[in-house]
Amino acid sequence: MRIGIAGITGRVGQLLIEEVRAAGATVAGGTTRAPEQATGLAAEVPLFTSMSALAEKCDVVIDFTHADTVVSSARALVGTGVAWVLGTTGLSAAQLGALQEASGDMTVVHAANFSPGVTLVQRLARMMGQALPAETYDAEIVEMHHRQKVDAPSGTALAIGQAVALGRGVALEDVRESGRDGLTGPRQTGAIGFAALRGGQIVGEHDVLFTSADEQITLSHRSFNRRIYATGAVRAALWTKGREAGLYNMEDVLGLPPL
Numbered sequence: 001m002r003i004g005i006a007g008i009t010g011r012v013g014q015l016l017i018e019e020v021r022a023a024g025a026t027v028a029g030g031t032t033r034a035p036e037q038a039t040g041l042a043a044e045v046p047l048f049t050s051m052s053a054l055a056e057k058c059d060v061v062i063d064f065t066h067a068d069t070v071v072s073s074a075r076a077l078v079g080t081g082v083a084w085v086l087g088t089t090g091l092s093a094a095q096l097g098a099l100q101e102a103s104g105d106m107t108v109v110h111a112a113n114f115s116p117g118v119t120l121v122q123r124l125a126r127m128m129g130q131a132l133p134a135e136t137y138d139a140e141i142v143e144m145h146h147r148q149k150v151d152a153p154s155g156t157a158l159a160i161g162q163a164v165a166l167g168r169g170v171a172l173e174d175v176r177e178s179g180r181d182g183l184t185g186p187r188q189t190g191a192i193g194f195a196a197l198r199g200g201q202i203v204g205e206h207d208v209l210f211t212s213a214d215e216q217i218t219l220s221h222r223s224f225n226r227r228i229y230a231t232g233a234v235r236a237a238l239w240t241k242g243r244e245a246g247l248y249n250m251e252d253v254l255g256l257p258p259l
């Protein structure tokens with residue numbers, strides 16, 4: 001399989017080069033906005049400045065870049081027959097809409113977190129949302145990441161929040177409470193709260209807390225190394241082979257039974 005890497009100079013992009021090769025696939029090339037600054041890399045893999053040029057060389061693109069690229073990448077990939085494994089977070093409603101539309105014509109795997117462990121945390125969070133009444137159990141999600149991260153709350157925190165909301169049969173937008181500050185008033189019953197911490201080089205930490213007057217249950221996940229994202233994304237890329245058009249997630253890739 002020929003795999004292209006969008007964002008090949010990035011923190012995850014660089015690990016993807018190693019993990020694609022370790023999986024026995026070929027790195028068909030990568031995108032960067034500044035190939036002249038990546039001369040070492042250019043000696044190793046073909047570099048392109050556009051998604052269209054990369055798409056001509058591969059069967060699947062793994063994309064860890066920036067939310068601003070999503071709409072143009074969707075346009076570039078539709079109709080090419082290339083599958084898209086997208087890890088980028090911080091997508092707006094319009095960008096998510098472009099992804100959804102593109103998936104009518106192509107195979108897309110989108111996950112805010114390609115770690116199998118986080119995928120299971122999402123599943124457990126949904127089950128807890130279903131089992132623990134919102135009137136009694138306050139759900140709060142706390143995440144911490146490195147100082148370079150540009151979006152908050154993290155895509156993973158939002159995906160976990162979506163899972164809790166799904167379990168509770170509510171829309172996350174209707175119950176989300178982010179970044180409390182000042183005279184906020186008491187906590188709203190049924191709210192799903194988010195707190196985002198930033199510092200140093202923390203790879204990724206997520207805690208989901210369900211707290212009642214009588215007990216507290218916490219689900220905790222710690223990523224020790226970004227490689228877990230790269231291996232998960234490569235696994236998703238290999239899984240796309242022969243898959244029909246549609247929007248898939250990491251639960252599909254892991255083959256978890258539907259809830």
Ligand SMILES: NC(=O)C1=CN([C@@H]2O[C@H](COP(=O)(O)OP(=O)(O)OC[C@H]3O[C@@H](n4cnc5c(N)ncnc54)[C@H](OP(=O)(O)O)[C@@H]3O)[C@@H](O)[C@H]2O)C=CC1
Nearest residue numbers: 007009010011012032033065066087088089112113114229
């Ligand atoms: N789903 C998952 O499992 C994970 C998702 N992520 C997400 O993946 C994305 C990338 O993360 P990470 O590798 O840490 O980020 P980096 O900033 O290290 O890498 C992103 C790369 O994207 C390229 N890029 C292309 N367009 C833009 C743009 N408009 N603005 C900024 N950069 C751009 C840059 O390369 P150049 O300058 O060469 O063009 C950059 O090197 C983030 O959204 C992050 O949240 C991160 C880890 C795991």
Ligand SMILES: O=C(O)C1=N[C@H](C(=O)O)C[C@H](O)C1
Nearest residue numbers: 089112113149154155156204
């Ligand atoms: O930017 C990161 O680093 C990460 N981003 C993803 C997110 O926003 O959830 C996944 C992981 O937490 C690391």
